[in-house]
Amino acid sequence: MxxxxxxxxxxxxxxxxxxxxxxxxxxxxxxxxxxxxxxxxxxxxxxxxxxxxxxxxxxxxxxxxxxxxxxxxxxxxxxxxxxxxxxxDHVLATDPSIHIETPSKKRSLPKVLSSEDVEQLLKIEANDPLSIRNKAMIETLYATGLRVSELIQLTVSDLHLMMGFVRCFGKGAKERIVPLGDLAKESIEHYLEDGRPYLIKGKAIDQIFVNHHGRALSRQGFWKILKTVAKDKQIEKNLTPHMLRHSFATHLLENGADLRAVQEMLGHADISTTQIYTHVSKKRLKDIYSKHHPRA
Known part of the structure; x- marks a missing residue:
């Protein structure tokens, strides 16, 4: 019942x-x-x-x-x-859940990659369909800050390479437009020309990124690819797809981006969610100061 x-x-x-x-x-x-x-x-x-x-x-x-x-x-x-x-729905006469205190959540700062780690990660030799795809996916994820679920759901019609942006649908099916950097744009163009056609083998499929069978890539599939690339590039951190999203936001703020603009690109409904990255940015600056200043 x-x-x-x-x-x-x-x-x-x-x-x-x-x-x-x-x-x-x-x-x-x-x-x-x-x-x-x-x-x-x-x-x-x-x-x-x-x-x-x-x-x-x-x-x-x-x-x-x-x-x-x-x-x-x-x-x-x-x-x-x-x-x-x-x-x-008149199933209950009263609500027994009211006035129950919610446990306070300890909010830890998100883990991010350094700019050097990102550069190392993206040094992928794109010389076959799968490596071309891998480079395009990781470049896109770091360039846009998309969630991995948003990345794998991207369709060809969501790409607007001439204008330099992608359209995606986030939580609650909310649409947003996110700019693409030149390097991500070049990687996607390379993949669409020399990678994707060899993977889909003439099959009709909407999703941009596909697996080696030519079918839509899963979240687990992307996770495994990212782990493999990170291991190959000797990235010692426990890299996750969301860490690239955190890195995207943190690096933007460190380089002077407006918090509201970052909020919009990430698709956060509340700016307080985005503000956590300002704390990450400040902590990183302190760490850099402590490491490099002679009187720190």
Whole structure:
């Protein structure tokens, strides 16, 4: 019975909020764990039987099983939204999730690559279809700050190379336009001419970046490619696709870019999300000063 309301909720937020499939799956995963706890440990199978303590006991159970404060806070947010839906749908008479304190999230500074590391990473000898593709993808990711999910969803019609920009669709299917640098533009042109045609072998496919079978590349596929390139270039940091996005934003701010412009390029709804990169920039400047100033 409870699973039925969960699927109704997922359908509701998909229609009302236009959330991505990854976000919807995160809600479903969080709430399945919640419902399983209610059924098996709290022995509750009716929504009206849920009390405030039922929810707090679930959160304590998560903590006991090693969940971070950030994960618990996100799960509580999912539960609150779900309960508001149940209240609105007259499944619940009252909302037991209100007045439950959210754990404070310790916000660590994002890890970034140095400019030298980026230069080293991008020294890819593009001399066959796969290496040409790899260079084009990594150049594009660093040049635009796209999320990896946005990168692999790019279609040929999203490219505007003459004008020097790409169009992408971020969270909530929000469209944004991001400039392309000359080096990324050249790499993409090289890939479209000497890489992609040999990979797709005449197949009709919209996505720009494809795997060796000529099919759309997956997130996991891109992750493996990036790891392989980083290892080959002897980048010792634990490189992730998101680290390139962090590096894009940090390097722009270090070189004088406007915070609002960076916010727009990253597709952040709230500028406070973008402001974390100003802290990264300041910390890096302090580190450079401490390392190189004779009286630091």
């Amino acid at each position: 409870m699973q039925l309301e969960l699927e109704d909720f997922i359908h509701y937020i998909q229609i009302e909020r236009g959330l991505s499939s990854n976000t919807l799956e995160a809600y479903r995963r969080d709430l399945k764990k919640y419902i399983k706890f209610l059924n098996t440990k709290a022995l509750i199978d009716q929504w009206d039987d849920i009390e405030r303590t039922s929810i707090t006991n679930f959160l304590y159970d998560m903590k006991d099983n090693g969940a971070s404060d950030a994960t618990i806070a996100r799960t509580l947010s999912s539960i609150r939204l779900f309960h508001r839906f149940l209240l609105q």
